Amino acid sequence: MKKFFALLLVLTLTFSICACSGSTTPTADKPLAGTTLKVFNWGEYIDEDVISMFEEETGITVVYDTFETNEDMYTKIKASGDNSYDVCFPSDYMIKRMIDEDMLAEIDFSNVPNYKYIDQKYLKQVFDPEDKFSVPYMWGTVGLVVNTDLVAEKIDSWQVLWDPKYEKQILGLDSERDAVGLTLKALGYSLNSRDEAELEEAKQALIKQKPNILAYVGDQVKDKMINEEAAIAMLWSGDGIALKMEDPKFEYVIPKEGSNFWIDSVVILKNTQNKAGAEAFINFLCRPDIALKNVEYICYATPNTAAYEQLPDEIKNDKTAYPGEDVLSKCEIFENLADSDILQTYSKIWTEVLSQ
Amino acid sequence: MRKTLNKIYTFLIYLFLYAPILVLIVQSFNESKYRGKWEGFSFKWYVEMFQDRTILLSLRNTLLIALIAATVATIIGTIAAIGIHKMKPFSKGLVMNATYLPVLNPDIVTGISLMLLFAFISIPLGFTSLLLAHITFNIPYVILNVLPKLKQMNQNLNEAALDLGASPWYAFQKVILPEIMPGVLSGFLFALTLSIDDFVISFFTTGPGVSTLSITIYSMTRKGIKPEINALSSLLFVVIMLLLLLVNSGNNKKNQKLEKNY
Amino acid sequence: MKKYASAPAYPYVIWMLIFIIVPLLLVVWYGLFKVENGNIQFTLEYFARFFEPVYIQVFIRSILLAVISTAICLLIGYPLAYILAGSTFKNKSVLLFLAIVPMWMNFLLRTYAWLTILEKNGIFNQVLRFLNLPDQNLLYTPYAVILGMVYNYLPFMIIPIYNALEKMDHSLVEAAADLGANKRKVFRKIIFPLSLPGVVSGITMTFMPAVTTFVISKLLGGGQSTLIGDVIENQFKVSNDWNFGSALSLVLMIIILLSMRIMTKYEEENAGGGLL
Numbered sequence: 001m002k003k004f005f006a007l008l009l010v011l012t013l014t015f016s017i018c019a020c021s022g023s024t025t026p027t028a029d030k031p032l033a034g035t036t037l038k039v040f041n042w043g044e045y046i047d048e049d050v051i052s053m054f055e056e057e058t059g060i061t062v063v064y065d066t067f068e069t070n071e072d073m074y075t076k077i078k079a080s081g082d083n084s085y086d087v088c089f090p091s092d093y094m095i096k097r098m099i100d101e102d103m104l105a106e107i108d109f110s111n112v113p114n115y116k117y118i119d120q121k122y123l124k125q126v127f128d129p130e131d132k133f134s135v136p137y138m139w140g141t142v143g144l145v146v147n148t149d150l151v152a153e154k155i156d157s158w159q160v161l162w163d164p165k166y167e168k169q170i171l172g173l174d175s176e177r178d179a180v181g182l183t184l185k186a187l188g189y190s191l192n193s194r195d196e197a198e199l200e201e202a203k204q205a206l207i208k209q210k211p212n213i214l215a216y217v218g219d220q221v222k223d224k225m226i227n228e229e230a231a232i233a234m235l236w237s238g239d240g241i242a243l244k245m246e247d248p249k250f251e252y253v254i255p256k257e258g259s260n261f262w263i264d265s266v267v268i269l270k271n272t273q274n275k276a277g278a279e280a281f282i283n284f285l286c287r288p289d290i291a292l293k294n295v296e297y298i299c300y301a302t303p304n305t306a307a308y309e310q311l312p313d314e315i316k317n318d319k320t321a322y323p324g325e326d327v328l329s330k331c332e333i334f335e336n337l338a339d340s341d342i343l344q345t346y347s348k349i350w351t352e353v354l355s356q
Numbered sequence: 357m358r359k360t361l362n363k364i365y366t367f368l369i370y371l372f373l374y375a376p377i378l379v380l381i382v383q384s385f386n387e388s389k390y391r392g393k394w395e396g397f398s399f400k401w402y403v404e405m406f407q408d409r410t411i412l413l414s415l416r417n418t419l420l421i422a423l424i425a426a427t428v429a430t431i432i433g434t435i436a437a438i439g440i441h442k443m444k445p446f447s448k449g450l451v452m453n454a455t456y457l458p459v460l461n462p463d464i465v466t467g468i469s470l471m472l473l474f475a476f477i478s479i480p481l482g483f484t485s486l487l488l489a490h491i492t493f494n495i496p497y498v499i500l501n502v503l504p505k506l507k508q509m510n511q512n513l514n515e516a517a518l519d520l521g522a523s524p525w526y527a528f529q530k531v532i533l534p535e536i537m538p539g540v541l542s543g544f545l546f547a548l549t550l551s552i553d554d555f556v557i558s559f560f561t562t563g564p565g566v567s568t569l570s571i572t573i574y575s576m577t578r579k580g581i582k583p584e585i586n587a588l589s590s591l592l593f594v595v596i597m598l599l600l601l602l603v604n605s606g607n608n609k610k611n612q613k614l615e616k617n618y
Numbered sequence: 619m620k621k622y623a624s625a626p627a628y629p630y631v632i633w634m635l636i637f638i639i640v641p642l643l644l645v646v647w648y649g650l651f652k653v654e655n656g657n658i659q660f661t662l663e664y665f666a667r668f669f670e671p672v673y674i675q676v677f678i679r680s681i682l683l684a685v686i687s688t689a690i691c692l693l694i695g696y697p698l699a700y701i702l703a704g705s706t707f708k709n710k711s712v713l714l715f716l717a718i719v720p721m722w723m724n725f726l727l728r729t730y731a732w733l734t735i736l737e738k739n740g741i742f743n744q745v746l747r748f749l750n751l752p753d754q755n756l757l758y759t760p761y762a763v764i765l766g767m768v769y770n771y772l773p774f775m776i777i778p779i780y781n782a783l784e785k786m787d788h789s790l791v792e793a794a795a796d797l798g799a800n801k802r803k804v805f806r807k808i809i810f811p812l813s814l815p816g817v818v819s820g821i822t823m824t825f826m827p828a829v830t831t832f833v834i835s836k837l838l839g840g841g842q843s844t845l846i847g848d849v850i851e852n853q854f855k856v857s858n859d860w861n862f863g864s865a866l867s868l869v870l871m872i873i874i875l876l877s878m879r880i881m882t883k884y885e886e887e888n889a890g891g892g893l894l
Contacts, residue, residue, distance in 0.1 A: 007599050008423070038564040043575030044582060048410065063565035064410060066575035071855045072559060079471050083480040085564055174841045176856055215758040215840025219580045220733065223391040229738050239580075246390070338858045347849075347857035352672045354844040355679075362701045366713075369698050372769065373720045376731030379741065380723065383734070391734055432630055439627025447624070451631060453875060456822070457638050460874055461645070462830040462850045465867045468860075469641030492637040495630065500823055504778060504815035508785045538784060542714070542777045546823075549721045549773075573724050581730070589723045596719060604712055 026059070033059025037277040040065050040073060040088040042264070045138075047297035054284050060277050070094040077103065077269060086272040087281055091264050095134050096127035096336040098267065104133040105268040111279035114286035122263060122303040126333060134265035135282050136303040138295070140237035141261050141323065141331060142178060143254040145221075145244075150231040158186035158255045160232060162205070166212050171224055171233035174216040176350035177334060178260065179206065182234070185258055185332075192335040194342045199349060206353040216354070225250065238300035241321050245299075252320040258330030263303070377593060384586035401587035408584055410572055415588065418569040421483075421558075422551035425490035430544040432491070433498025438532065440499065441506040455500075458493045466493060467560035474561065481563030489561035490551045497550060498543035505539035506532075648864035664865035673849065673866070680846040681877075683760060684828035687767035688775075691824045692817070694768075695775035699816075702776075703783035714780055718773045729766065729837045736762060736838075758840030766834040771827060775820040782816025783809070822878065829874055846870055 026033045039051075043066040051062050067073040070091050077084050078101075090098060098104050109115050115135060122136040146155045150169075161170060173179055181191035183202040193199060214230050221235045222243055240252030266285060268278045284290055288306035295302040295311070301322055302308055308316065315321055323331075337343050384402070388395035405411060440451055458466055470492070474485045509532070517527040533540075555570040562571070573585055652661050667673070702713055720728065735741045736757040743753045756762050786809065794804045832847035846866065853863030 007603065008419075008596075040564075043572065044580070048408065052409075065564060065567050066410075066572060067559075068575045069855055071858070075468065075854070076471075076560065079475050079560075080481045080563060081475065083482070083563060172841075174836065176852070213840075213842075215842065217840065218836075219576070220391075220730070220837075222580055223733075224737070226390045226393050227737065227739055343857045344859050344862070347852055347859065348670075348672065350852075351676065351844060351849055354841055355672055355675055362705075366698060366701055369694065369772075370716065373717060373772070375735060376728045376769075377720050377723055379731040379734050380727055383731075391730065432633065435626045436630030437627075439624045439630070442623035443627065444624075451627065451634070454634050454638055456826065456875065456878075457642055457871065459823075459826045460830065460871050461642075462832065462847050462867055462870070464851050464854045465645055465864065466641070468854060469644045470637070472644050473637070473641050488637065492633070495633070497823065500819050501778060501781070504782055504819045505785060507815045508782065508812075535785075538711075538781045541711075542781055545715070545718050546774070546777070549718055552722050553725045555725075570724060570726075573726055581727070585724070585727065589727055593719075593723060596722065600712065600715065600719075 030057075030059040032274075032277050032280060034061075035274050035277050036061045036063060037087065037274050037281055038063045038065070038085040039281070040067060040077070040085040042066060042089060043068065045089065045264075045298060047293045050285075050290055050293055053290070054281060057284070058277075058280055060274075060280070062281075074098070082271050082273075084271060085269055086274050086278045087266060087268055089137055089264050089266055091334075092125065092127045092262055093334040093336040093338075095265055095267060097338050099128060099133055100336070100339070103270050105270050105272060105275060106132045107135065107268055107282065108275075108279060111276065112283040112286065114283050114288075117286055117288060117291070117304045117306045119303050119305045119308075125263060126335065127263075128265075134267045135286065136263050136265050137285065138238075138298060138300040139261070139263040139303055140300045141254050142173070142182060142234065142236055142259050143240055143252055143320070145225060145233050145235055145240045146251045146253060147225060147228065147231050147249060148251055149249050150228070155232070155251075155253050156256050158182065158257055161186070161209050161212060161234075163212070166231060168212065168214045169231040170212045170214060171221055171230045171235075172209075172213045172216040173234045174218045176346050178234075179216070179353075180346050180349055181260060181334065183209075185260070186255070188257065191260055191332050192337070194337075194340065196345070199345055203349045203353060206349070207356050210353070210356055222246075236300075237321065238298060241315075241318070242299045244320075254320060254323055254327055254331070256330075258332065261328055261331035261333055263333070380586055381590040381593065384583070384590040386583070389580075389583050401583045402591070405584040405587045405591075408582075410567070411569075411582075411584060411588060414567045414569045414572040415592075417483075417566055418552060421486060421490055421568060422548050425487055425494055425551045426544050426547035428487075429491045429494035429547045430498050430540060433495045433543060433547075434502050434536070434540050436495070437499045437502035437506060437536075438528070441503060452499075455496045459496050463554070463556035464560075467557040470557065471560040481561065483563075483566050486558060486562040486566055486568075489557055490554070493554070493557060494547035494550060497546040498540075501543035501546060502536055502539040505536040509535045645864045645868060648860050649868045650865075652861060664861045665869065667862055668866060668869050673846075676844050676849055677846050677870075677873075679760075679843065680829050683763055683767065683843070683845065684825055687764050687771065687828050688821055688825040690764070690768050691772050691775040692821065695772055695820065696779055696817070699776050699779035699783055703780050703786075710784075714777065717776050721770070721773060725770070725833065726837075728769075729834065732762075732766065732769070732838060733757065736765075757838065758842060760839065760843045762838040763835050763843045763845075766838040767828045767831065770831075770834065771824040774823040774827070778819035778823065779813055779816040782813040782819075786812045825878070826874065830870065 037060050039062055041064070051064055054060065055062055065085070067076065073088060073090060074094060074097070077088065112135070118136055122139060123131050128134045144155060144160070160166065180199070180202055183205050184193050184198060185191045187198070187201055187205060189195070189198045217224065221233050222239055224230055225233055225243055226246065237252065243250040244252055266282050268275060268282070272278055285294070286304060288304060288310065291302055291304035291307035292310050295307055308322070319327070337346070383391060385397050385399070386394055387398040387400065440448055443451065470489050471481070474481060479485050479488070513531050513535070514527055517531045518524065522530070553570060555574045558568050559571050562568070573581060576582060649664055650660060650662075652659050702710055733740070738753070738755060738757070740757070742756070746753060756765070790808050790812070791804055794808050799807065830847045832845060832851045835841070835843045835845045835848055850863050850866050850870070853859045853866065
């Protein structure tokens with residue numbers, strides 16, 4: 001047994017020596033060469049070739065880490081002080097919170113010429129009304145994916161989630177903000193509601209929905225749907241589009257009552273030690289060919305007009321991937337609720353629903 | 357008859373433990389990136405795995421952290437267990453209860469409180485803090501494995517050795533250690549296992565550039581787990597099994613001797 | 619000499635004070651104090667919230683599922699440990715080692731593999747269909763959560779028991795047999811009591827993580843068997859309510875330490891062995 005561990009140790013050490021990177025010094029065309037840029041992103045939320053290309057072009061070494069939720073990322077950055085990241089990718093409501101808590105640096109847009117490719121539609125949002133701190137990276141919606149082999153009727157409303165026909169046929173989203181928020185939407189309220197009566201109504205509706213729910217799941221949705229474990233699932237647009245591309249029997253629907261419209265943006269953290277590098281990185285991400293590479297890899301929707309133009313027609317004209325103003329006008333962005341006690345109410349509602 | 361029954365029982369339990377691993381290995385050869393759909397046999401995830409720098413770097417960190425943390429925790433934990441064993445009931449109870457705390461605390465609480473501690477005593481988050489955290493949550497499992505062995509040991513042996521003039525260190529090496537070795541070893545194994553698998557505590561106590569495999573895997577939820585990860589796990593599994601086989605077939609005799617010593 | 623017998627524990631005690639006790643004080647701080655307009659205030663409001671029916675219900679479910687899983691682990695783990703310890707196989711330690719190797723594969727991946735086995739069109743049901751037996755929908759029930767816990771914590775039970783049995787003085791067994799005790803009696807009067815330290819250790823190592831787990835209930839229970847670990851997790855990750863999360867985990871700690879104390883009380887020898 002001892003020998004076994006000795007062998008294991010030797011293997012590990014050899015392996016760890018093999019995996020390291022060299023450094024370079026600045027040159028005229030690569031003024032930032034030799035510096036380091038620490039990037040914090042969602043897992044699987046970039047085409048990794050993009051990072052290598054950026055390193056090659058600029059000589060900057062990228063330290064790339066991933067997180068699971070906005071809140072994890074926030075807690076981590078808040079606690080780690082100066083030794084933190086330079087660039088990260090929060091969602092809308094979290095950007096607002098980080099701005100409010102003075103965690104973000106203003107971006108110098110003269111260093112980000114490719115910013116011009118970002119569609120005006122996605123700017124001037126509630127979370128960053130003057131567009132000082134964030135550059136949209138990806139956006140999407142929440143909707144229903146329907147297996148048309150199993151569901152004959154045309155689905156266009158959240159009401160289907162309460163249809164007794166689909167007992168144990170529906171996969172819910174394992175996220176209290178989405179579950180409660182979209183139920184509010186189905187009932188005709190705002191998904192940012194802070195009204196106790198409306199929230200209570202949403203809770204009752206969710207409880208009533210439970211016989212139809214097979215499970216509340218996260219990322220296994222795609223596997224489950226392909227495997228025909230369920231007929232209908234609530235999910236994010238990127239997953240919906242990916243399913244459609246996998247098999248045309250799947251349809252992604254944004255219900256007519258409206259839904260959640262979200263944006264994930266790139267931001268620079270206040271105590272960055274490489275602001276120039278961070279801006280170069282954001283500029284790189286906005287470059288049409290790079291944005292295209294990323295959107296093709298991730299499957300969500302790009303806010304980059306030039307990248308959008310280069311997409312294949314069937315995606316470009318897909319009203320579910322890139323819904324028109326008529327649909328988006330009915331959708332809402334999640335507001336930051338962390339400044340109030342309402343999140344606790346959400347949490348309690350969700351626990352009660354799950355425990356029924 | 358009884359022997360056959362024993363064999364069947366053992367086989368069934370191991371089947372239970374290994375069933376998911378077998379599924380995982382089969383899936384790593386699936387051409388499709390979806391779990392539920394078989395599109396044909398393929399090595400493509402194995403090829404892509406070696407081009408994925410995030411995965412390879414995380415693998416390195418995982419193994420390094422797990423091995424160092426388990427080793428240090430085993431040393432501290434074993435020595436501590438010997439001391440705790442000799443403690444008076446009251447202080448023993450106190451120390452043991454504190455020892456259970458990291459096991460009892462939900463990971464998120466341990467993770468965040470350790471993160472706050474590191475910030476407070478200004479240890480920058482990174483490899484060191486991650487290692488300290490892993491050692492901390494590993495030690496209780498080592499102590500829990502070693503203590504029962506000490507309890508079973510003949511208490512007079514050590515004293516006899518000391519009375520006969522052995523130094524405490526000599527007595528430890530020659531008398532105590534051989535007696536408790538199986539406990540020490542399984543403590544080490546538990547520590548290693550927990551380190552490899554931990555996600556939440558690692559996430560909150562690590563810093564930029566030091567990701568472990570678990571962090572990488574858990575953070576893939578936005579887009580789904582990459583099939584490359586299945587390939588990597590299967591490969592690791594095969595490597596571990598081969599190592600085990602190699603060590604055993606080569607050293608059967610030695611092993612037998614070792615076993616007797618334990 | 620005797621006076622310093624516990625000296626080897628001192629380095630660990632210092633380690634413990636820094637890395638276990640100080641963080642714990644932070645948890646106590648969040649659970650018992652609140653800062654309002656710059657004033658620090660002692661408060662029991664977070665603890666009071668624990669007593670709302672919904673959280674009590676979740677808590678009872680967590681304890682129940684953990685107790686059942688621990689019992690199953692003991693029931694199926696003890697015989698295996700017994701067989702392994704008594705086996706004449708040359709490399710017993712290898713067999714033991716094999717029991718823990720599956721846990722080196724990432725937890726999330728292994729649990730996903732269980733989904734593949736248990737789901738509606740999964741491997742388990744395919745086998746049943748092949749045998750002309752009716753489908754079983756195990757996934758997304760509390761049974762699946764129990765299965766997940768047993769699967770995950772079984773090695774934690776097997777290994778300490780194996781170690782205890784292995785170390786047992788076999789002359790005692792022989793003596794008892796010579797004196798005419800039948801196999802059952804030998805087991806009940808000699809073997810089982812001697813393996814008790816291992817059993818206690820195994821129960822501790824299985825029960826404690828089982829009570830606080832959260833991913834298993836999410837993945838295998840379909841989010842419908844919420845456990846206290848899930849609720850605590852949520853307070854930190856979603857609701858931004860560290861105070862309530864801390865209070866919950868303090869309650870959890872106290873109750874479990876107390877219940878473990880009751881469980882092990884009968885064992886005199888263990889009186890000073892911790893667990894309050």
